[in-house]
Amino acid sequence: MNISLRNSLTVLLLAAASTGVFAESNKVVSPDGRLTVNVVDRDGRLYYDVLYDGKQMMLESQLGVVANIGDFSQRLVYRSVSNRKIADDYTMRGTKTSAVSYRANQMSVVYVNEKKLPMTVTFNVSDNDIAFRYEFGNVNDRTHIIIDKEATAFRLPTQTTTFLSPQSDPMIGWKRTKPSYEEEYTPDAPMTAKSKYGQGYTFPCLFHVGNDGWVLVSETGTHGNYPGCRLSDYSAEQGYSLVFPMTGECDGRGAANAAFALPGATPWRTITVGSTLKPIVETTVSYDVVKPLYEASEQYKPGRYTWSWLIWQDNSANYNDQKQMVDLAAAMGYEYVLVDGFWDQQTGRERIAELSRYAQSKGVSLMLWYNSNGTANEAPQTPRNCMNTVIARKKEMQWMKSIGVKGIKVDFFGGDKQHVMQLYEDILSDANDYGIQVIFHGCTLPRGWERMFPNYVSSEAVLASENTFFQEHHAKKEGFELTMHPFCRNTVAAMDWGGTIMNRYMSRDNKSRHRRYTSDVFEMAAAIVNQASIQCIAIYPNNLNELPQHEIDFLKSVPSAWDETRFIDGYPGKYAVIARRHGDKWYVAALNGTNKPLSLNLSLPMIAGKEVSYYYETADKNSFWPKSAVKKTKVGKNGNVKIMMQPMGGSIVCE
Known part of the structure; x- marks a missing residue:
């Protein structure tokens, strides 16, 4: 290679390094290998994306925060990465399941800002769930950190439709009691649709990524350590951004930003991904990454x-x-x-x-x-x-x-x-x-x-x-x-x-x-x-x-206490079939939210070959309400059950 060509390549490499063309990239994969999170820095900004079975479920979306001790959303420089396996077997009362075996792969990436202060972004990735948060250690003589905003974003593929509930304006409604998470959902809407009040959307947020699957975005682990957050309206460039409360909430009293003691961490942002709605309905990620804050003073009864x-x-x-x-x-x-x-x-x-x-x-x-x-x-x-x-x-x-x-x-x-x-x-x-x-x-x-x-x-x-x-x-x-x-x-x-x-x-x-x-x-x-x-x-x-x-x-x-929950069938806002187990008995409940009769062929292997009670309805021409009845029937060895529901009706199959 001649000297002039070598010098030209050197100049190009130096220019590429100075403009951030060379990006540090790390990834973490779920235990079953189907869910992948890639984390990459570009031009001093940090991004992540999500793939499930090789399909893009979350496009490259920004990470970072802006705090009183420095800006951790830009001019970031990579420092290190570490990985470990998470295993947590725990029991709960009062949720959809009583025992959970949580297995996840964890990746923690460390970046420093222009003040040389570190921020760790930790991702836990289980088979269908992602949880991530920002962690900060002791910083010089600082005792706490104030976070003024997050750069956290969620960019979904363009074919995505939404199932969202808008955040209301503050201090409106009956006796100025809003916001109170009591707004109507809009199903199957385009991402470009504006929220009713222009204040974005309350968690959780459900997205249908065309034919590729479903994504549920929420957060967990928030108590007195942080404000409750929500998603902004959609923008083509950023997607949905994580935003803090409105200043007008609580009649204007109290700060709208966040503060916590150092060392400390933000709550977890969660993303549940599936090719069907099964992982969405059955997720336990809200509980997987948090711990009890105190012991029960007595055995509380459902x-x-x-x-x-x-x-x-x-x-x-x-x-x-x-x-x-x-x-x-x-x-x-x-x-x-x-x-x-x-x-x-x-x-x-x-x-x-x-x-x-x-x-x-x-x-x-x-x-x-x-x-x-x-x-x-x-x-x-x-x-x-x-x-x-x-x-x-x-x-x-x-x-x-x-x-x-x-x-x-x-x-x-x-x-x-x-x-x-x-x-x-x-x-x-x-x-x-x-x-x-x-x-x-x-x-x-x-x-x-x-x-x-x-x-x-x-x-x-x-x-x-x-x-x-x-x-x-x-x-x-x-x-x-x-x-x-x-x-x-x-x-x-x-x-x-x-x-x-x-x-x-x-x-x-x-x-x-x-x-x-x-x-x-x-x-x-x-x-x-x-x-x-x-x-x-x-x-x-x-x-x-x-x-x-x-x-x-x-x-x-x-019953009101459940040991296990399974998704059977359904579509948001139209119909739902959910199976829950109480002890050794299964209860399969179906709701028809439409104004037309609905016939379903269900696969219920958990009650295959068992005698069950079947609650059903028949149309009543003399009444607004169909006539209900119950009969004993035996489920076939293949576990297949056919049910029929009247308009705005239901069905129950239980042991």
């Missing part, structure tokens, strides 16, 4: 609860109505009664104590409703200002423990800022000291809390059953909603939908106002499809004389 408020509304928080609900719970063999807002005014504390004693004599425990605080919004329901300070909480919880109350439902939170996430954590921790389980409403998505907090039960964080009462529009959409959530909201965390509704009309007399548009078996099946360890069965005293005996018997026996 169960079912009656709830007057859904149909009888505010005026039912009086002693006589609640005594009826206690008697109903006892007759059905249920463990709990939830006494909703205004109980302190309509019943009073002395008579609540009396009611609790009466309930316990019937083998039933009370749960009480509370307003979370008095400054985040204008919700007037009482009791208020009992849960927002540690002194008030402990005084209230000590009183509840003394009268035998076993649970609380805390409502009307103000947003996703870090101080609100800290409030959730504080309520849960204090409640555990007094043996109290906790349900949240008017609230954010729980993020791994079932494993982190042993007395946590569930959260609303969804456009729930109360809306079927408030508006006929939502009653008509119940089929769509409850066939959406098994693939999105309810697959990442327990969901307090708020009631298997057995009244046919949304009124106390069960004759007036608008009707329920779903069938009886749909509602019964929903008690299985909707997952929460303490499940609301919104049955009323009048239903005992109105419903067929086989429906009453089923509602008496339906």
